[in-house]
Every structure is written in structure tokens, then in C-alpha cells.
Amino acid sequence: MYIPLLVLFAIFVLIALSGLRIAQEYERGVVFRLGRFAGIRGPGIYWLIPLLEWQFKADIRTNTMALEQQETITKDSVTIRVDAALWYKVVDPARSIINVSNYRTAVHQIAQTSLRNVIGQHQLDEVLKERDKINDQLRNIVDASTAAWGIKVEMVEMKEVEIPAGMQRAMAREAEAVREK
Template sequence: MYLLVIIFIALILIAMGVRIAQEYQRAIVFRLGRYHSTRGPGIYLIIPFIDRQVTVDIRTNTVDLEQQETITKDSVTIKVNAVLWFKVTNPEDAIIKVANYNRAVYQFSVTALRNIIGQHSLDEVLREREEINRTLQKIVDAATENWGIKIEMVEMKDVEIPESMQRAMAREAEAIREKRARIVKAEAELEASIKLTQGAKQMEGSPIALELRRMQMLSEIGIDNNTTTVILMPSDFTNAAKSFTEMVNKDKKKKEE
């Protein structure tokens, strides 16, 4: 009879000590208050009333860093939020060396985010976000490595700029665009003046060619505006045309004779 009672009690204790850890879990077992072993995944046994276990999830965790109001290096107040991804690589350290590793990672990441924003100007925060993300990841990872935690990635989601600063940046961007437009126009005018100078030099030795070009331009103006154009012919051009006509007539008379 007593043997059956002992066997029954033993079976109950064994049943109470059976534990199952999922593939993504690890169980930290403490025996009489001291770290004993890390169990899992799968089925394992602990001693009831003597062993105590703490289960740790070793999957990648996502932490949403709430929006932080901070001041940049050039004294501009902005609001920044970010997302952090981390995983537990050493479950024993994550439980033994830090009281609440989730909260510890969050608080240190928020502090590091505020500090690193304060070391950069607003332009750098907007232009060099990838570099700031990598720097923030290295800082947080170096601090949490001793806790058995690996920081996989950090990304700033949004940078909120004051409305007055947004208007100032819009005016600055508009001024830059206007400057570029004026530069392009000035370069085009310079190139056109160079071409006109080259054309003038070529026509300098031929007054008739210059007059023909002038007549062509006047005819184009008349076509475009549908107006009557009065042309004043220079005497040199008229004399040259008259001489050319007389030469043609002389040649015709010689051929007839």
C-alpha cells in the first residue's frame, strides 16, 4: 500500500516537472536560487519546488521608439521617432545581468537617439539618415552586448520639422532653383553671343553677305507679324547690284554681236 502511494506521489512530481519549450524559446533554470542550466527547445524536466525557470524568446523583437523632441547641433527643435530590431543571443546573460532587458534596450536606445541627434545639424539629420542609423546601431549594440543582446538594425521613421523651419527651407529651395535657372540662362546667352561674334567676323569681309542676311531677317519678321515692312537699301548694296546688272547686259550684247 505504501509503495503504491510513493509511486503515485512520484508520478505526480514527475508530471509537475515536465516542461516543453518551443523552438524559438529557451528556459533558464535556477536551482535553489542559483543558475543551473539552459533548457530547450523540446521537452525537459525540472525538480518541483526546487527549480525555477524563466522562459526567454530568442526571436527578433521589434521596438517602436516613441517620438522624441530633441535639439540639433544648430539649435533647431525637431521630433524624431525610430524603430529598433534586436534579438537575444545569450539567454543566461539577458536574464541574469539585467533586470528587464526589453525595457533596458528601449531606454538606452531612446537616450542614444537623443544624444546622436544633438551631435548633428538639421541638414545632416535630413541628408545622412543612413549614416546616423548605422552609428546609432553601433552605439546601442556595444552597450547591450554584455547583456547577451544583438542589435540587428535601427531605422529613423520620421523627422518632424517646425512649420516655420519648413517655410524657410521652402524659400531656400526656391531661391536655389531660381539661381540655377539664371545660371543656365546666362550660359545660354554667353554661348549665343560667342556664336554671333563668330558670325559677324565671317561676314565682316563680305558686306553683300551681311546685307543679304539683314534682308532675310526682315522678311522673317514680316512673315511672323503679318505686317508691311519698309526696307532701306544702303547705297553700297544698290551700286553693287547696279554694277552686276551692267556686267550681265554687256555680256549679252557681246554674245549677240
């Protein structure tokens, strides 16, 4: 007589415990109930209704992303190779999960295309001399594009600008000629 009740109670306890979740201090759980957004949970321990609620976790720490070296053309038609680094943070976990399928890939893609576009608006001298200005311009463009996704771009830095070997030799000859005068 008590065995069926005991089994039922054990099953109920197991189902209830299966809904417990833990989010670290740097994580937030974006919870959906039957496909609809139900709220943000965490940090700490919280409970999800088994079979009715599920979650996606968002990391709200500052993340870094390397933008691989890519060839771009400056305004004065010089082909250069540029690589950069980007620092971003999820400020709205719900929008970062709901508004874009993969915010990391989306941020990477928008940063790469924006880097090419910004370099294309400047001449080679400007790219070499005014990196801070270009970095700020790039950060503003990427930040404006990702704001709807709940992402804040904190900083963008061009790490290295490679100019073609022929162009380097010509610039060295020009600098030497200026010094000889």
C-alpha cells in the same frame, strides 16, 4: 495495505510530472537551482527538479521595438521630432536574464537616450541627408551598450523626422529662391 502505497506512488508520479517543461524552437529556458544558475535548456521537452529548480524563458527570435516620437535638439539648436524602430535579438539567454532585470525595458531606454544623443551631435542638414550613417552610428552605440546583457542589435531605423512648421516654410522659400536663380 496496497492503498497507501498506491497513493504514495500516485503522489510521486504527479510530483515528477510537474517538473516537465516544454520550450518552443524559438525559446530557451534559463534554469536556476536553489538560486544559482544551473544552465540553459531547450528547445523541446526537459525536466526540472520540482521545488528545487525554476526557470525563466527567453525568446531568441528577432524582436522589434518602436521608439516613440520624441523631441530632440540638433547640434545647430533646431528642435525636431524623431521616431525610430529597433530590431534586436537575444544571443545569450543566460546574460539577458541574469545581468539585467528586464532586458526589453533596458534596450528601449538605452535606445531612446542614444537617439537623443546622436541627433544632438549632428546638424539638421546631416540628420535629413545622412540617415543611413546616423542609423549605423546609433545601432553601434546601442549594440555596444547591450552586449553585456546578451543582446545583439541588428538594425535601427529613423522612421520620421519632423521639423517645425516655421522651419519648413523657411526651407521652402530658400529652395524656391535657389530654383529662381
